[in-house]
Amino acid sequence: MKSxxxxxARVDGLLKVTGTADFTADIPLDNLAHAVLLQATIACGxxxxxxxxAAEASTGVLLVLxxxxxPKLPRPKAFSRGGGAHQTVPALQDDRVRQAGxxxxxVVAESLEEAQHAATLIRVEYEEERPALGLLxxxxxxxxxPYKVVGQPPDYRRGRAERALEAAEATIDQSYHIPTEHxxxxxxxxxxxxxxxxxxxxxxxxxxxxxxMRMGLAQALGISRRKSSSIRVVSRFLGGGFGCKGxxxxxxxxxxxxxxxxxxxxxxxxxxxxxxxxxxxxSETLQRIRLGARSDGTLTSIVHESTSTGSDxxxxxxxxxxxxxxxxxxxxxxxxxxxVRQSVGVPTFTRAPGEAxxxxxxxxxxxxxxxxxxLDPLELRLRNYADTDPEHHxxxxxKGLRDCYLKGAEQFGWPARNPxxxxxxxxxxxxxxxxxxxxxxxxxxxxxxxxxxxxxGSVLVRCAAHEIGTGxxxxxxxxxxxxxxxxxxxxxxxxxxxxxxxTLSAASSSTARSVAPAIHAAALAAHGKVAELAxxxxxxxxxxxxxxxxxxxxxxxxxxADDPSRRDTYAVVLTRNGxxxxxxxxxxxxxxxxxxxxxxxxxKPIGRVLRAATGPFAGRYSTFDFGAQFVExxxxxxxxxxxxxxxxxxxxxxRVLNPRTARNQAxxxxxxxxxxxxxxxxxxxxxxxxxxxxxxxxxxxxxNADVPDIDVLFLDQPDPLVNPLxxxxxxxxxxxxxxxxxxxxxxxxxxxRLRDLPIGPHALLD
Numbered sequence: 001m002k003s004x005x006x007x008x009a010r011v012d013g014l015l016k017v018t019g020t021a022d023f024t025a026d027i028p029l030d031n032l033a034h035a036v037l038l039q040a041t042i043a044c045g046x047x048x049x050x051x052x053x054a055a056e057a058s059t060g061v062l063l064v065l066x067x068x069x070x071p072k073l074p075r076p077k078a079f080s081r082g083g084g085a086h087q088t089v090p091a092l093q094d095d096r097v098r099q100a101g102x103x104x105x106x107v108v109a110e111s112l113e114e115a116q117h118a119a120t121l122i123r124v125e126y127e128e129e130r131p132a133l134g135l136l137x138x139x140x141x142x143x144x145x146p147y148k149v150v151g152q153p154p155d156y157r158r159g160r161a162e163r164a165l166e167a168a169e170a171t172i173d174q175s176y177h178i179p180t181e182h183x184x185x186x187x188x189x190x191x192x193x194x195x196x197x198x199x200x201x202x203x204x205x206x207x208x209x210x211x212x213m214r215m216g217l218a219q220a221l222g223i224s225r226r227k228s229s230s231i232r233v234v235s236r237f238l239g240g241g242f243g244c245k246g247x248x249x250x251x252x253x254x255x256x257x258x259x260x261x262x263x264x265x266x267x268x269x270x271x272x273x274x275x276x277x278x279x280x281x282x283s284e285t286l287q288r289i290r291l292g293a294r295s296d297g298t299l300t301s302i303v304h305e306s307t308s309t310g311s312d313x314x315x316x317x318x319x320x321x322x323x324x325x326x327x328x329x330x331x332x333x334x335x336x337x338x339x340v341r342q343s344v345g346v347p348t349f350t351r352a353p354g355e356a357x358x359x360x361x362x363x364x365x366x367x368x369x370x371x372x373x374x375l376d377p378l379e380l381r382l383r384n385y386a387d388t389d390p391e392h393h394x395x396x397x398x399k400g401l402r403d404c405y406l407k408g409a410e411q412f413g414w415p416a417r418n419p420x421x422x423x424x425x426x427x428x429x430x431x432x433x434x435x436x437x438x439x440x441x442x443x444x445x446x447x448x449x450x451x452x453x454x455x456x457g458s459v460l461v462r463c464a465a466h467e468i469g470t471g472x473x474x475x476x477x478x479x480x481x482x483x484x485x486x487x488x489x490x491x492x493x494x495x496x497x498x499x500x501x502x503t504l505s506a507a508s509s510s511t512a513r514s515v516a517p518a519i520h521a522a523a524l525a526a527h528g529k530v531a532e533l534a535x536x537x538x539x540x541x542x543x544x545x546x547x548x549x550x551x552x553x554x555x556x557x558x559x560x561a562d563d564p565s566r567r568d569t570y571a572v573v574l575t576r577n578g579x580x581x582x583x584x585x586x587x588x589x590x591x592x593x594x595x596x597x598x599x600x601x602x603x604k605p606i607g608r609v610l611r612a613a614t615g616p617f618a619g620r621y622s623t624f625d626f627g628a629q630f631v632e633x634x635x636x637x638x639x640x641x642x643x644x645x646x647x648x649x650x651x652x653x654x655r656v657l658n659p660r661t662a663r664n665q666a667x668x669x670x671x672x673x674x675x676x677x678x679x680x681x682x683x684x685x686x687x688x689x690x691x692x693x694x695x696x697x698x699x700x701x702x703x704n705a706d707v708p709d710i711d712v713l714f715l716d717q718p719d720p721l722v723n724p725l726x727x728x729x730x731x732x733x734x735x736x737x738x739x740x741x742x743x744x745x746x747x748x749x750x751x752x753r754l755r756d757l758p759i760g761p762h763a764l765l766d
Contacts, residue, residue, distance in 0.1 A: 003478040003488055007660035012473040023237045024206045025190040025269050033062055035255050035268040036115040038105035038122055040097045043131035043689025044343040047095040054121035055107060060114030062262055065106040067092045076219050080148045080315050084216040084248055086346045088314040091250035098312045099345045100690040101277025106254045108266055131343035131689040135284045143307050143338035146317035156325050159332030164301035168292030172369050176361040177756045179681035181282040183350055187239025189279050193256040194265035202232045208246040209505025210235050210464050210498045216248030236496040238468040243349035244279040246507050251278050276694035280348025283308035283318040287361035291369050297380045299330040310339030314346035319354030324362050327439050329386040343689050351672055352735040355440055363436035363740030377435055378409055389622035397721035400652030401626035408650030412630040421751035429634040432749025436737035438627035442728045446589030447514040448501035451522040454581040457556050457571035458490055465495040465515045466506035470731055471661030479516045483523035485552030501585055509729030517723040518588040525584035527552055534573045541566045623722050625733040627651040631741040635749045640761030642746060644674055648711040654728035655718040665731040666712040673738020675702045678758050
């Protein structure tokens with residue numbers, strides 16, 4: 001391979017820095033109307049009266065939708081039950097208010113300003129009820145069992161964990177709390193819908209999954225799955241997603257309904273404050289971890305109990321304990337997930353869902369056990385290293401975690417650490433070292449791609465993948481270029497459209513390992529068509545050769561590897577044979593769980609696809625990304641200020657397609673972990689149930705001054721059992737373990753064990 005593995009600059013970079021990349025809200029359409037949401041100002045109760053008279057009479061207003069005139073919509077099926085939605089209560093269907101910020105009206109006008117003004121004229125009278133707030137604030141609200149947790153049962157058991165705890169020589173029993181966190185991508189969620197005269201619907205949307213959105217919209221609008229191809233969804237660029245753009249929410253359904261009512265395009269773009277109430281968030285979680293071990297550090301028992309936010313508007317259980325089921329070689333493990341119902345919106349996937357908060361609890365508890373046993377925290381993890389998957393009792397497809405531990409520790413300087421808490425100083429600063437493990441699933445989703453080789457030597461690739469800022473345009477261009485032996489500049493990659501071959505959502509760091517093999521296979525198939533033409537063409541140097549022996553040899557050529565004199569080019573072969581282009585479509589993944597539609601291939605219900613990916617598709621191996629996180633912090637003993645001085649992440653992600661984009665993802669994930677550990681939280685007013693700071697001035701995220709030198713180490717060891725390219729995933733893995741590593745480093749610096757995030761002066765000075 002000539003292009004894969006090189007730090008190719010982003011092929012879409014020029015479009016972005018010159019402002020010519022069309023993000024969803026930038027799409028220009030004729031006769032476009034603008035929509036604005038009005039949201040509830042109470043957290044629980046009902047609407048007694050809603051007066052829209054003044055709003056409807058306001059200049060430029062075209063339509064005002066409330067529960068009184070909104071068309072009746074079917075209740076979407078929950079993700080946990082095989083559907084495509086987290087919020088299963090359709091908007092504007094009744095007079096109930098279930099959360100502060102729930103949508104209660106949609107105003108559509110000729111201009112955005114006219115719609116905004118009209119929304120202020122609507123008068124609402126409520127009958128307010130006492131909201132249920134706080135994870136465990138009201139003892140009468142008992143935790144309940146969710147239906148499923150990301151396709152798996154909520155409870156897991158192997159061995160007899162409780163009995164093993166009683167017999168353990170050393171035990172840990174602690175609880176760890178993480179507050180509600182929000183996604184805050186730089187691009188707000190937006191959607192533009194318009195209906196064609198023939199009944200077709202086109203939707204431009206900030207979605208991480210155009211096909212998933214199409215299925216969700218079909219269900220929400222009462223269109224059968226078989227006729228869902230009448231909906232076209234387009235999303236060519238995203239200014240970040242992190243999970244909040246992965247599912248269908250009312251903010252997409254409402255403009256589609258309004259566009260149908262008005263017979264013209266309608267655009268809705270959420271404000272920053274509405275982003276906090278309309279597209280999910282990371283649940284508040286309370287996790288209890290109990291560990292049992294022998295005196296030498298061998299784990300004998302783990303009990304991990306996770307309680308998180310429940311909602312009347314839908315169900316999503318943060319899968320915190322899933323990482324505990326697979327990470328360490330422990331014979332007795334019990335994990336449970338429970339929800340506590342609150343007057344809040346539905347939570348959703350947030351970057352590294354489950355593993356990020358789950359690793360904070362698990363890796364903090366491991367660190368506590370290490371200190372109790374006077375063991376190096378790294379040595380404790382090595383003594384409990386799982387050579388095979390203890391959850392599913394099968395081998396790993398690959399696992400370089402031991403190398404991540406050892407190479408990361410050496411490069412970071414971990415052996416120089418004085419293990420005594422509070423023993424290391426730099427002037428007045430207390431210095432601490434902390435570390436943690438990282439793991440994230442390497443599931444492969446179904447994907448298809450179409451590759452066209454034209455007579456001018458250019459290559460066009462199309463698939464419904466997504467560019468959410470991770471470098472998809474770039475790495476897929478590199479994969480195509482190497483598969484055909486052409487320059488990256490000769491490849492045009494197009495994505496984000498349901499007119500293109502099917503891929504699932506850009507989620508779970510799955511794009512590279514799912515889409516790249518499909519593109520690679522399609523490119524080789526297209527090459528094969530050209531090779532067939534060449535070996536049958538008497539004018540070609542390849543005439544008479546076996547087509548299967550003709551390979552891409554670089555420079556846009558195809559030929560025999562052992563005979564440099566017998567070579568031809570794609571352009572010449574096609575031109576000489578009067579062929580404008582050849583094209584091939586190929587798939588990779590869970591093909592039995594797909595069915596053919598008029599527009600190509602679409603998945604059966606998402607739940608079935610997920611079950612296939614997590615069950616039979618995994619086959620004889622378990623596939624995970626692995627890593628080790630090492631952190632140095634400085635703590636001001638008088639002010640309680642924590643500064644992260646440096647971070648090293650060592651990762652096993654299979655083959656590295658592009659070191660530049662991979663490092664970018666690693667640095668972004670580590671930065672996210674720094675925010676999770678030290679800054680991020682959404683506080684809720686204890687009586688009103690509203691977020692106190694639904695904005696970027698009150699919700700703190702790391703800026704340049706908060707981010708230290710970050711060192712990233714990739715093993716770059718291909719995993720051929722995952723896919724033919726040996727690619728796994730990187731983006732979400734690098735969030736996992738960072739919060740725990742920082743908390744562990746703070747303990748090493750100060751001797752204070754902090755189990756509530758975010759860590760700040762209020763805790764260190766208490």
